[in-house]
Amino acid sequence: MKIDAVAFHDLTRSVIAVPPLAQTPALTLAKAANATLINYLEQGGVSTLMYGGNANFYNLPVSAYAETLTFLAEAVAPDTWIIPAVGPDFGRMMDQAPVVRDLKFPTAMALPAYAGSYTSAGLARSLRYLSDKIGAPVLMYAKHDRCIAPADLRRLVDDGVVGWVKYAVVRQDPAEDDFLRALIDVVDPRRIISGIGERPVITHFETFGLSSFTSGSVAVAPRLSSALLRALQAGDRAAAHAIRDLFMPLEDCRDAFGPARTLHDAVTLADVADMGPIAPLQSNLNETERAQVAAAARDLANNDVAALAA
Numbered sequence: 193m194k195i196d197a198v199a200f201h202d203l204t205r206s207v208i209a210v211p212p213l214a215q216t217p218a219l220t221l222a223k224a225a226n227a228t229l230i231n232y233l234e235q236g237g238v239s240t241l242m243y244g245g246n247a248n249f250y251n252l253p254v255s256a257y258a259e260t261l262t263f264l265a266e267a268v269a270p271d272t273w274i275i276p277a278v279g280p281d282f283g284r285m286m287d288q289a290p291v292v293r294d295l296k297f298p299t300a301m302a303l304p305a306y307a308g309s310y311t312s313a314g315l316a317r318s319l320r321y322l323s324d325k326i327g328a329p330v331l332m333y334a335k336h337d338r339c340i341a342p343a344d345l346r347r348l349v350d351d352g353v354v355g356w357v358k359y360a361v362v363r364q365d366p367a368e369d370d371f372l373r374a375l376i377d378v379v380d381p382r383r384i385i386s387g388i389g390e391r392p393v394i395t396h397f398e399t400f401g402l403s404s405f406t407s408g409s410v411a412v413a414p415r416l417s418s419a420l421l422r423a424l425q426a427g428d429r430a431a432a433h434a435i436r437d438l439f440m441p442l443e444d445c446r447d448a449f450g451p452a453r454t455l456h457d458a459v460t461l462a463d464v465a466d467m468g469p470i471a472p473l474q475s476n477l478n479e480t481e482r483a484q485v486a487a488a489a490r491d492l493a494n495n496d497v498a499a500l501a502a
């Protein structure tokens with residue numbers, strides 16, 4: 193695992209994959225299946241893995257946290273970078289931070305708490321504690337509109353507390369986003385990661401000057417998602433739109449049925465690796481949902497194979 197401090201080029205060298213976490217029927221870590229998925233991503237050109245919402249870290253017992261991170265750190269290639277999530281609540285974050293520090297992860301992402309359960313000032317304070325405990329700048333997850341005052345974020349960045357922001361506020365039209373505009377007015381846009389997958393990423397790059405993005409569906413189609421990043425970096429709009437369109441049927445299913453649980457089962461249904469049961473409070477797809485997701489996931493995986501041949 194790559195452990196050196198995070199630099200701007202680390203964010204742009206790869207799509208930031210946000211994969212699911214495979215579990216056994218007893219809801220313990222399914223090591224072989226997770227290793228298979230990691231290898232699939234790495235072979236598809238992905239060298240950054242973020243274990244957070246799609247891995248259902250919200251519901252991972254704190255007692256299983258060290259074992260899970262130890263396994264992940266050992267399962268990846270030497271130059272693969274892992275961003276583990278902590279939180280979402282402050283108490284959980286404080287219990288997890290020493291594990292992140294002791295295992296030498298270069299940063300950690302603070303999961304967003306439930307909307308309305310936190311304030312900008314409280315969030316800022318929690319990130320100061322977290323950064324202090326892991327001894328490095330942290331990655332903030334901006335999930336809710338106006339979740340942080342731009343002036344608070346600027347202070348956190350200036351003080352070396354926050355290095356990066358995963359921006360994931362969903363908009364009807366991603367080009368109409370005053371909050372994102374306000375954030376890039378106060379911090380270098382290279383610090384802000386487009387954090388909602390393939391759907392808004394072209395707009396986030398073109399309209400707001402972002403230069404990195406997270407993806408869940410990259411776990412089904414790593415070559416295509418990587419090709420999308422390259423097309424965006426090359427300014428090849430036609431290619432970027434054509435590639436993004438291939439992701440939309442699965443992204444539509446994720447929006448309809450729940451992004452994390454749909455991705456979890458999509459990876460299984462696409463025959464990438466058996467993710468097994470998803471831990472409560474999530475639940476696996478029902479039969480009707482599975483039929484729709486299987487078709488979308490297999491099509492996307494087949495298109496990924498075609499991308500390899502092209």
Ligand SMILES: N[C@@H](CC=O)C(=O)O
Binds near residue numbers: 387389406
């Ligand atoms: N929400 C995005 C990126 C991950 O956080 C996705 O799942 O595609």
